[in-house]
Amino acid sequence: ALDLDEGVFSHDDPAAIAASLWRSAERSHRRIGTPFQSAMSMLTFYINRAGDNPGEDQRHALEAAKG
Numbered sequence: 001a002l003d004l005d006e007g008v009f010s011h012d013d014p015a016a017i018a019a020s021l022w023r024s025a026e027r028s029h030r031r032i033g034t035p036f037q038s039a040m041s042m043l044t045f046y047i048n049r050a051g052d053n054p055g056e057d058q059r060h061a062l063e064a065a066k067g
Contacts, residue, residue, distance in 0.1 A: 002028050002042055009046050012057070014064035017043070021065070040066065 008020040021043055025035035033041075047062050054062065 002031065002038060004042070009054075009062065010058070012061055014061050017061065017065040018067070 002021070002024040004024050005020045008017060008024075011017050011020070018039070021039035022035060025031060025038040025042075028035075028038065031038040043062065043065060047059070
């Protein structure tokens with residue numbers, strides 16, 4: 001579990017999304033894997049399950065944040 005910055009998934013900039021997830025993963029003491037694994041897991045979970053049907057632009061930004 002990561003303590004995410006508020007509104008992290010609403011950014012339009014993929015680099016900002018990725019950087020925020022990375023910072024959260026680096027700070028977390030509750031993660032099991034590496035910071036990269038935790039950040040990617042959270043991003044993938046949000047895209048596939050938790051997002052409220054993001055628009056095309058937002059979904060593109062989220063997918064681009066994967067690298």
